[in-house]
Every structure is written in C-alpha cells, then in structure tokens.
Amino acid sequence: MPILETKMSEKTEELLRIKNLTVMYNGITALRSISMTVDKGEVVSVLGPNGAGKTTLLRAISGLVKLEVGSSILFSGKEIVGYQPYKIACEGIAHVPEGRQVFPAMSVNENLEVATTRVSRGLRKGRIDSVYQLFSELAGRKNQQAGSLSGGEQQMLAIGRAIASGSELILIDEPSMGLAPIIVQRIFRTLKEIVKETRLTLLLVEQNAKLSLPLSDRIYVLSQGSIAMEGPVAEIHDNQMIQDMYFAKG
Amino acid sequence: MRRNLKRIVYGAFFALVLLLPLLSRNEYVLFVMNKALLNIIVVSGLVFLTGFAGQISLGQVGFVAIGAYTSALVTTRLGMPIPIGIVAAIALSAIVGLLVAIPSFKLKAFFLSLVTIAFGQIIYLLIVNLTAVTGGSQGLFNIPPMKLGGTPFTNTLYYYLFLVLIALVGVLMYRLKYSYIGRQMFAVNDDDVAAEACAINSKKTKVFAFALSAGLAGLSGALTAHMVGFLTPDPFTFFDSANFVAMAVVGGLRQLSGGIVGGLVLTWLPELLRLNISGFENYYLLVNSVIVMLVIVFLPSGLGASLFKGLSRLWREKQGAVTLRNSRSKEGE
Numbered sequence: 001m002p003i004l005e006t007k008m009s010e011k012t013e014e015l016l017r018i019k020n021l022t023v024m025y026n027g028i029t030a031l032r033s034i035s036m037t038v039d040k041g042e043v044v045s046v047l048g049p050n051g052a053g054k055t056t057l058l059r060a061i062s063g064l065v066k067l068e069v070g071s072s073i074l075f076s077g078k079e080i081v082g083y084q085p086y087k088i089a090c091e092g093i094a095h096v097p098e099g100r101q102v103f104p105a106m107s108v109n110e111n112l113e114v115a116t117t118r119v120s121r122g123l124r125k126g127r128i129d130s131v132y133q134l135f136s137e138l139a140g141r142k143n144q145q146a147g148s149l150s151g152g153e154q155q156m157l158a159i160g161r162a163i164a165s166g167s168e169l170i171l172i173d174e175p176s177m178g179l180a181p182i183i184v185q186r187i188f189r190t191l192k193e194i195v196k197e198t199r200l201t202l203l204l205v206e207q208n209a210k211l212s213l214p215l216s217d218r219i220y221v222l223s224q225g226s227i228a229m230e231g232p233v234a235e236i237h238d239n240q241m242i243q244d245m246y247f248a249k250g
Numbered sequence: 251m252r253r254n255l256k257r258i259v260y261g262a263f264f265a266l267v268l269l270l271p272l273l274s275r276n277e278y279v280l281f282v283m284n285k286a287l288l289n290i291i292v293v294s295g296l297v298f299l300t301g302f303a304g305q306i307s308l309g310q311v312g313f314v315a316i317g318a319y320t321s322a323l324v325t326t327r328l329g330m331p332i333p334i335g336i337v338a339a340i341a342l343s344a345i346v347g348l349l350v351a352i353p354s355f356k357l358k359a360f361f362l363s364l365v366t367i368a369f370g371q372i373i374y375l376l377i378v379n380l381t382a383v384t385g386g387s388q389g390l391f392n393i394p395p396m397k398l399g400g401t402p403f404t405n406t407l408y409y410y411l412f413l414v415l416i417a418l419v420g421v422l423m424y425r426l427k428y429s430y431i432g433r434q435m436f437a438v439n440d441d442d443v444a445a446e447a448c449a450i451n452s453k454k455t456k457v458f459a460f461a462l463s464a465g466l467a468g469l470s471g472a473l474t475a476h477m478v479g480f481l482t483p484d485p486f487t488f489f490d491s492a493n494f495v496a497m498a499v500v501g502g503l504r505q506l507s508g509g510i511v512g513g514l515v516l517t518w519l520p521e522l523l524r525l526n527i528s529g530f531e532n533y534y535l536l537v538n539s540v541i542v543m544l545v546i547v548f549l550p551s552g553l554g555a556s557l558f559k560g561l562s563r564l565w566r567e568k569q570g571a572v573t574l575r576n577s578r579s580k581e582g583e
Contacts (some may be wrong), residue, residue, distance in 0.1 A: 062447060089449035097447070103440035105504075106433070113430075114437045117449040161448065 013040040015169055015201050016061070016075055022068035023053070023060050030056045030065075032225045038169065043195055043202045045212040047242075048222035054205040055098055057222070058171045061203070062095040063088045075169070090118050094162035098173040100154045104147025108138050108157060111146050115161035123166075131160035134190055152183030159187065163194065169201045176208050184211065191215060213237060256565060267413065271406040280405035284477060286517035287412035288470045293497045294419050294509030295466030300495075301503030302432065303459035304439030305354050306363045309370025310467055310494045313343045315377060315486040317468025318475040319384055322393045325476075332396055332476055339472035340465045347464020351457040370491050377483040389482035393475050408477050415473075416510070419466065423506050435459060500545050502552020511554040516542070 016038040023031040031053045038044045046054050059065045061073060063085040073080050080088055089095070094115075103111050112131055116124040132139035135156040141149065146157055155175055162170045175191075176184040188211050194200055195215065206212035213219070219236040221229035229236060236242055266273075271280060292314060299305050320342045321335035330338075353365045377384045384390060395402040396411070403411070426432050434455050437445040442452040475481055493516065501512020519541060523534035549556045 064443065084451070084453075085443070085446035086449050086451045089447055095447045097444070101441055101444035101447075103437050103444065105440050106436050110433055110436070114433045114445070114450065115448045117434075165448065 014038075014077075015040045015042075016073070016203070018061070019072040019074075021057075021060060021071045021073065023056050023065055023071075024068060029225055031060065034222075034225075034227060036220055036227065036230070038201060038203055040168070040201055041199045042218065043204060043216045044218050044220065045204045045206060045209075045216040046220050046222055047206070047209055047212070048228075051224075052222040053225040054222055055173055056225075058095060058097075058173050058203070058205055061088075061171060062093065064095075089165070089167070092118070092166075092168040094165045094167035094170045096158045096162050096170065096172045096175065098177060100151075100158040102146040102149070102154050102157050102161070104145065106146055107143050108146055108149070109142040111157055111161055112164045115164045116166070119164070119166045127164045127166060131164050134163065134194065135160055150183075152179050152187070155179060155183075155187055156190075159191070163200075168199075169203065171203045171205075173205045174207060175204075176206060176211060184208070188212075188215060209242070256561075259561065271409050277405055280409055282517065282521050284405060284408050284412060286514050287409070287416060288474055288477075289494070289497060289517050290416055290510050290513030291412075291419055291470040291473075292467045292494055293501065293513045294416075294423060294506075295463030296494055296498040297501070297503055297505070297508045297512075298423060298426070298435075298466075299459045299463035300498060301505070301508060302427065302435040302439060303456060304435075304442075305351075305456055305459055306359065307350075307366045307460075307463065308363045308488070308491050308495060309350075309366035309368070309373070310463070311486050311488075311491040312370040312373035313347060313464040313467035314471035314474070314490075315373050315483075316346055316464075317343045317471030318481055318486075319377065319390070319471075320468070321472035322390050322475040322481055323383065325394050326390070326392060332394060335476075336469065336472045339468045341468075343468025343471070344461040344465035347460040347462075347467075348457055350464070351460035354456045354460065355453050367488060367491075370486075370488055374483060374486050374488075377486060384483075385481075387483060389480055391480045393479050393481065395479060396476050403477075408473075412473065415469070420506065420510075423509075427506060431455075431458070496542050500542055500553055502554035502556075505552060505554040505558075507554035507558065508552050511557060512552070515553060 014037055016036075018034055018036045021031055021034040022029065034053075034057065036044075046057060048054050056065060060067055060071075063080070063083050067073075067081055071081055075088075075091055075093060078091065080091060080093075083091070103114070106114070109128070112128045113124070116127055119127050132142075137153055138156055138160060141153065146154065149157065159170075159172065159175065162172075172191075175187055179187070191202070192215055195202065202215075204212055204216065213233055213236075216233050218232055219230065220227055221236070221242070229239065229241070270283065274280065292310060296307065296310055299307055317339035321332070321339040324330045324335035324338045325332055350366065350369050354362055357365060378386055380386070381388070396408070397403065398407060426435075434445065434450045437448060437450055438452045438455045445452050445455075497512035497516040498508060499512070500516055501510065502508035505511075516538075520534055520538045523537050545553060
C-alpha cells in the first residue's frame with residue numbers, strides 16, 4: 001500500500017504563479033520583480049549565493065514579510081497577497097523554515113497533531129501515521145520532547161509536520177543546513193520517495209545543488225534579488241556558471 | 251500496594267479539603283481559606299494565559315477589580331440579583347480582556363508586560379477617581395451577600411461554593427489543555443510564527459486566552475465583592491498583580507495544579523509567617539519574598555510539579571520495596 005495517496009495523473013496544472021514580487025527591507029531591495037511558476041506535482045529548486053533572497057522568497061510566499069505594491073502571488077488561481085500567514089497555511093501552503101522551528105516543549109506527536117489543523121478530524125491520525133512510516137526514527141520517539149531531538153530528527157519532524165498538514169505545496173528552506181551528510185542523504189532520500197509516490201509539490205531552497213538537482217524538475221537561480229537564470233534541470237545543470245559555482249572540483 | 255498508598259494520600263487530601271470547615275471552626279481560618287480559593291481561580295486563569303498560551307499579564311488585578319465593581323454596582327445600584335451581577339462581571343472582564351489582547355498581536359515579553367502594567371494602573375486610577383460610580387478611596391459599601399433561603403452565606407457555605415467552582419474551573423482547564431485548542435495554545439507559546447505556518451490563527455488563540463483568564467479573574471472579583479461586602483481600591487494595586495504572577499510561577503506555570511498550589515501556598519504563607527514568627531511580625535513580607543525567590547531559583551518548574559514528582563518517586567520507591575520483599579520471600583520459600 002502506498003504511504004500517501006499515489007499520483008493520480010501526470011497532467012501539468014499551474015499551482016503557484018508569482019508575478020512582479022518585490023520585497024524591501026528598510027529601503028533595501030531584497031527581491032526585485034520576481035516572476036515564477038510552480039506546477040502541480042513539480043519539484044522546483046531555487047539556487048543562489050548567500051544573500052540572494054532565497055529565504056525571503058519563501059517567507060514572502062508564506063506571508064511572513066510585507067510585499068511592495070504590484071506584487072502578486074496566485075495559489076491555485078487565488079490571489080493570496082495580504083493574507084495572514086495562518087490563512088495562507090489554511091489555503092494549502094506549508095513552510096519548513098530554515099532552522100526547523102519545531103515546538104520544543106511539545107512532544108513529537110503533539111507537534112504533528114498541531115500541524116493537522118486543516119485536515120478533517122477523521123483523517124488526522126492517518127496523516128500522522130503516514131509521517132511515522134516515512135520517518136521511522138520519529139515513530140520511536142512519539143512522546144519525546146521535540147526540543148530534545150537531534151538536529152536531523154528535528155528536520156524530519158519539521159518536514160513531517162508539513163506532510164501531515166495535507167498541504168498541496170511545501171516550501172522547504174535549506175533542509176541540509178547544519179546536518180551531518182549521512183542525515184542529509186537520508187532526508188533527501190525520503191523527499192525523493194514522497195515526490196515519487198505523491199502529487200506533492202515542492203519549492204526547495206538548498207545550497208547543496210548536488211542534492212537538490214537530482215530531485216528537481218526545474219531550477220531558478222537567484223542573484224542579488226533577481227532571477228538570473230531559469231529552466232529545466234538538464235539545461236541548467238550544463239550551464240558553465242552553474243558548473244563552476246556548484247560542481248567544480250577541488 | 252502502590253495503588254493503595256496513592257489512594258490513601260489522595261483520599262486523605264480530599265477528606266481534609268471537604269471536612270476543613272468541620273475540623274476548624276475558626277472563622278479567620280475559613281476566611282483566609284476562602285481568599286486562597288478565590289486566588290486559585292485567578293491564578294488558574296493566569297496559568298492558562300502565561301503557561302499555556304505564553305502571554306504575560308502583570309495587570310491581572312485590573313480584571314479582578316472590573317469583576318468586583320461590576321457585580322457590586324449591578325446588584326447595589328441597579329438592584330439586580332447576584333447571579334446576574336456575577337454573569338455581567340465575567341462578561342465585562344472577558345470583553346476588556348479581549349481588548350487588552352490586541353497589543354499582544356505585536357508585542358511580546360517585556361513590552362507586553364509594560365502594557366498590562368499600564369492597564370492595571372488605569373483601572374486602579376479609574377476606581378480612585380470615578381468617585382460618583384466607585385465611591386473612590388472611600389469605597390463602595392452594602393454589597394449584598396449571597397443568600398441561601400433568605401439567610402446570608404456563612405464562610406462555610408462560601409467555602410463549599412468556591413470548591414465547586416474550582417472543580418469546574420479545573421475540569422475546564424483539563425479539557426482545554428488536552429484538547430486541540432490546548433495544543434494550539436502550546437504551539438503559539440513555543441513559537442507563534444511556526445504556529446501560523448501550521449494554519450493556527452495565533453491572534454485568535456491569544457484573544458481567547460486573554461478573554462478566558464480575564465473572565466476567571468472577573469468571576470473571582472465578583473465573588474470577593476459579595477463575600478466581603480465592601481470594596482476599596484486598596485487590594486487592586488500593581489503589588490497584587492505581581493503577587494498573582496508569583497503565585498502562578500511558584501505553583502508551576504505549565505501544570506494544571508500550578509494555580510491550586512500557588513494560590514494556596516502564597517495566600518497562607520504570609521499569614522502563617524505573620525502569626526507564627528514572633529519578633530518578625532514586621533518582616534513577614536520580607537521572609538515571604540525570600541521564600542518565593544528560593545522556590546523560583548531552586549524549583550523553576552514550580553511547587554506543583556515538584557510535589558507530584560516527589561509523590562511519584564515515593565510511589566516508585568514503595569513499589570520497589572514491595573517487589574524486593576516479594577522476591578526475597580519467594581527466595582526464602
């Protein structure tokens with residue numbers, strides 16, 4: 001039996017459309033007229049050096065930063081600019097932030113329970129069980145305080161929370177940050193498994209292109225708050241600049 | 251054996267609670283006990299607000315005052331029955347609590363505590379200065395006592411009434427803590443941004459916590475007014491708000507028992523110090539404060555948590571001793 005609902009169709013359908021997205025922090029432009037799309041069931045990675053605006057992009061989609069006039073974010077055809085963060089989450093966008101942000105004083109199970117706010121009561125337990133199937137490490141620690149988990153387990157819990165929420169789009173910010181390579185591989189293996197088996201759509205921000213590219217369908221490269229490059233993985237992967245930046249040896 | 255010991259300890263505690271008015275005929279003891287029970291209601295609300303939802307209120311006594319004066323005015327000036335006065339007190343306190351919650355959308359910790367201190371001060375100054383309504387510093391007198399069959403409540407009757415109310419508040423708190431709302435409260439407490447990302451409306455959660463804790467404080471205030479029979483601004487100062495916070499912290503902010511233990515201990519402690527330490531009558535508040543500081547430093551999760559931890563250890567040790575004795579007797583056989 002599949003862990004989550006299996007992919008129903010391969011037909012592409014636009015889930016997220018960002019137009020002219022501009023964010024300013026105290027007069028400094030963090031994102032300048034960003035336009036991008038994410039289709040249903042697609043994995044899109046955002047690459048770029050530190051300070052390029054990758055985290056700000058995810059925070060803007062989640063409603064955590066103020067957008068400039070003229071910015072537009074359509075999710076399933078609905079304009080979500082101006083929505084409160086919780087309302088955006090209710091619409092079906094889950095955010096796994098940089099640094100995990102699990103609820104440290106709550107148990108693993110309670111962390112997953114609170115994530116199921118938008119899931120109907122009868123389906124909540126099933127959703128949580130599916131997370132335990134994906135991350136068996138968490139299953140043995142159901143009643144342990146989330147704050148006492150290792151960094152890798154906290155990342156699994158943060159991703160698990162997004163999965164349990166039943167959201168259509170998951171935004172993941174630097175899942176590999178501060179984790180041991182073996183744990184990072186484990187997390188990406190599970191992400192691959194989820195993507196393969198479900199219609200889940202991921203927008204992934206990750207510095208480690210070697211890990212994120214094999215998982216992705218398309219790439220956006222951000223530089224100084226603007227999109228410097230975009231295209232399918234194969235095309236971007238062969239680009240000399242990307243090769244130099246992320247795959248150069250020595 | 252373990253279950254028996256548990257039953258004996260809890261049974262003895264509940265028997266003592268139920269039989270206290272019969273064991274002690276001293277009206278002073280009953281009055282202080284009633285004051286402690288009223289404090290428990292306020293502190294339980296504060297535990298919910300601060301321990302569960304993570305919001306600070308250093309002006310909780312403002313809600314107690316609103317409840318006390320509302321019920322007093324509704325019954326004395328408007329001539330309404332006491333139950334209506336109490337319901338009005340709860341409703342008005344909760345509505346004001348709802349308004350006080352608004353700054354918590356933007357403010358946290360230190361800044362929010364300043365806003366709540368200001369709120370408490372505003373209420374205090376209104377009581378002092380609105381003499382035509384509140385009687386000002388002179389006070390408000392002839393507040394009717396609760397009655398049973400035309401006879402005013404005695405301290406014993408108030409005691410049992412407050413016990414029933416505390417039981418109801420306890421059940422409400424328990425249900426809330428282990429409900430979905432409770433989980434949302436703890437999520438907002440831990441990290442309100444992450445909670446919003448989990449589709450939790452943190453503003454609504456904070457408003458609910460403020461309104462509920464204010465409503466409970468209002469209930470306590472209304473009951474105080476009818477039990478005491480008069481009101482002056484004296485028990486509604488910042489010191490009293492700080493004392494409620496101390497009760498919540500000493501009892502244990504994350505425990506349901508925190509309100510009960512904190513309310514009981516910090517109502518009785520100054521009284522016991524004042525009466526029993528000869529030569530220290532003038533310093534009993536100082537000794538009280540030092541004890542509070544020591545508890546906070548050495549038992550940061552509160553007396554409630556430590557008490558239950560101690561009892562659990564006692565059960566385990568007893569169980570261990572019984573197991574050991576059984577195994578030895580088997581060996582002997």
